[in-house]
Amino acid sequence: xxxxxxxxxxxxxxxxxxxxxxxxxxxxxxxxxxxxxxxxxxxxxxxxxxxxxxxxxxxxxxxxxxxxxxxxxxxxxxxxxxxxxxxxxxxxxxxxxxxxxxxxxxxxxxxxxxxxxxxxxxxxxxxxxxxxxxxxxxxxxxxxxxxxxxxxxxxxxxxxxxxxxxxxxxxxxxxxxxxxxxxxxxxxxxxxxxxxxxxxxxxxxxxxxxxxxxxxxxxxxxxxxxxxxxxxxxxx
Amino acid sequence: xxxxxxxxxxxxxxxxxxxxxxxxxxxxxxxxxxxxxxxxxxxxxxxxxxxxxxxxxxxxxxxxxxxxxxxxxxxxxxxxxxxxxxxxxxxxxxxxxxxxxxxxxxxxxxxxxxxxxxxxxxxxxxxxxxxxxxxxxxxxxxxxxxxxxxxxxxxxxxxxxxxxxxxxxxxxxxxxxxxxxxxxxxxxxxxxxxxxxxxxxxxxxxxxxxxxxxxxxxxxxxxxxxxxxxxxxxxxxxxxxxxxxxxxxxxxxxxxxxxxxxxxxxxxxxxxxxxxxxxxxxx
Ligand SMILES: Nc1ncnc2c1ncn2[C@@H]1O[C@H](COP(=O)(O)OP(=O)(O)OP(=O)(O)O)[C@@H](O)[C@H]1O
Ligand SMILES: [Mg+2]
Numbered sequence: 301x302x303x304x305x306x307x308x309x310x311x312x313x314x315x316x317x318x319x320x321x322x323x324x325x326x327x328x329x330x331x332x333x334x335x336x337x338x339x340x341x342x343x344x345x346x347x348x349x350x351x352x353x354x355x356x357x358x359x360x361x362x363x364x365x366x367x368x369x370x371x372x373x374x375x376x377x378x379x380x381x382x383x384x385x386x387x388x389x390x391x392x393x394x395x396x397x398x399x400x401x402x403x404x405x406x407x408x409x410x411x412x413x414x415x416x417x418x419x420x421x422x423x424x425x426x427x428x429x430x431x432x433x434x435x436x437x438x439x440x441x442x443x444x445x446x447x448x449x450x451x452x453x454x455x456x457x458x459x460x461x462x463x464x465x466x467x468x469x470x471x472x473x474x475x476x477x478x479x480x481x482x483x484x485x486x487x488x489x490x491x492x493x494x495x496x497x498x499x500x501x502x503x504x505x506x507x508x509x510x511x512x513x514x515x516x517x518x519x520x521x522x523x524x525x526x527x528x529x530x531x532x533x534x535x536x
Numbered sequence: 537x538x539x540x541x542x543x544x545x546x547x548x549x550x551x552x553x554x555x556x557x558x559x560x561x562x563x564x565x566x567x568x569x570x571x572x573x574x575x576x577x578x579x580x581x582x583x584x585x586x587x588x589x590x591x592x593x594x595x596x597x598x599x600x601x602x603x604x605x606x607x608x609x610x611x612x613x614x615x616x617x618x619x620x621x622x623x624x625x626x627x628x629x630x631x632x633x634x635x636x637x638x639x640x641x642x643x644x645x646x647x648x649x650x651x652x653x654x655x656x657x658x659x660x661x662x663x664x665x666x667x668x669x670x671x672x673x674x675x676x677x678x679x680x681x682x683x684x685x686x687x688x689x690x691x692x693x694x695x696x697x698x699x700x701x702x703x704x705x706x707x708x709x710x711x712x713x714x715x716x717x718x719x720x721x722x723x724x725x726x727x728x729x730x731x732x733x734x735x736x737x738x739x740x741x742x743x744x745x746x747x748x749x750x751x752x753x754x755x756x757x758x759x760x761x762x763x764x765x766x767x768x769x770x771x772x773x774x775x776x777x778x779x780x781x782x783x784x785x786x787x788x789x790x791x792x793x794x795x796x797x798x799x800x801x802x803x804x805x806x807x808x809x810x811x812x813x814x815x816x817x818x819x
Contacts, residue, residue: 303639387618393611
């Protein structure tokens with residue numbers, strides 16, 4: 301346990317020595333500002349936006365996860381390109397411990413960002429507990445995203461291309477908000493759909509247990525699958 | 537300590553195998569070397585042994601136990617000096633070593649300052665690795681491999697990229713490690729390194745071992761057991777080594793004038809390599 305914690309902390313230290321990654325920390329601050337001061341006057345001015353209010357929250361939640369998606373993706377690709385990944389292949393650390401320690405802080409930090417988001421957003425009344433639950437689910441995007449890209453991208457260039465593609469991919473299920481109710485679950489092939497639906501249900505005062513539960517199972521399976529793939533590719 | 541039988545390995549995307557039935561063993565307190573040209577499969581063989589490459593065929597036993605039966609505790613016992621430097625460039629040399637040391641059970645670790653001193657990196661210890669030269673990074677690789685005091689060491693081209701002085705020092709350190717009882721497996725395409733430090737070398741070409749023996753035996757098997765004497769006057773003559781001191785021809789030849797030079801006619805390891813494998817090391 302001690303060694304995984306040490307690696308988690310070292311990981312953050314390494315990231316913050318890299319100026320190009322450090323700057324991404326400002327993304328969430330921008331998001332908070334938009335949600336607190338940007339959205340309310342906008343909705344007040346344009347009435348037609350009111351039905352889509354929950355959409356603003358959905359986008360904010362998913363964008364909060366994108367900071368560490370990018371940072372961790374790049375940190376791991378860099379590690380592979382510089383062959384440091386090989387060193388992790390020959391230390392007494394299981395691959396599971398390795399993955400756990402690399403995602404511990406990014407995960408917890410992303411959860412925290414969204415908990416703050418749910419607390420400061422002036423759009424809906426959402427209980428603290430529900431905010432935490434949804435934040436925990438949404439932050440699972442980080443490991444799935446990072447492990448997927450790092451299993452397929454061979455280098456930094458390809459990594460950047462996949463990052464662009466994945467940024468779109470996580471947003472695609474917002475389309476479900478614009479289609480008739482009976483076909484919206486067509487988007488359930490996109491894992492983030494279940495996060496979005498959980499948020500929508502909560503903002504409409506509906507029960508989210510089912511969609512939340514499905515989302516949790518989907519993400520746990522995805523983490524397991526992408527980890528297998530990642531372990532096969534990353535350390536060679 | 538290490539026993540390898542009929543080891544075959546094929547990279548997933550390749551049609552032909554890279555390692556074709558390797559057999560060798562390495563004893564405790566032995567420096568064993570793979571000498572061969574680029575692409576022979578030296579690094580591949582080591583990667584199989586330190587478990588970065590899986591799905592090999594054949595039998596690999598470490599301390600009598602099948603490689604596949606070893607779990608993560610295997611990595612407590614081995615140290616790997618990689619072929620190319622691989623460090624976090626933005627961390628200092630010390631931070632790099634501290635990070636990787638943190639994964640091992642504590643207590644066994646060597647003193648960090650003396651490690652840096654050992655490879656003349658004391659001044660660079662607290663500087664970011666991005667300010668290091670290639671040779672400095674390679675020396676950092678070397679001390680990272682040994683800092684947790686492992687029993688078995690893999691060094692992939694330990695002297696490549698080093699100037700002669702530092703190469704000499706690294707070779708001495710490898711010999712020191714041997715005298716501390718370590719089992720050491722090096723790869724090299726430098727016949728000089730092989731000759732200097734290996735107790736036994738295996739010639740490897742195209743994934744096959746062509747000969748395994750002590751450098752001394754290889755050289756004398758393929759060279760002449762004789763000395764060549766050259767006098768200042770220009771006379772040159774060869775004499776067999778056996779009973780040289782009692783050889784009247786030799787003694788009288790020496791009496792014929794000032795000796796310009798005397799040398800033995802054993803082959804260099806490189807000449808032996810070419811004779812055995814039909815290939816040059818530089819190919
Ligand atoms: N990841 C890989 N995928 C496919 N083929 C590989 C891979 N790595 C090495 N090879 C091939 O395997 C063969 C042996 O490579 P290896 O790196 O073991 O050689 P080597 O003896 O260490 O050479 P060098 O002296 O240049 O380090 C080469 O033909 C190489 O092209
Ligand atoms: Mg090699």
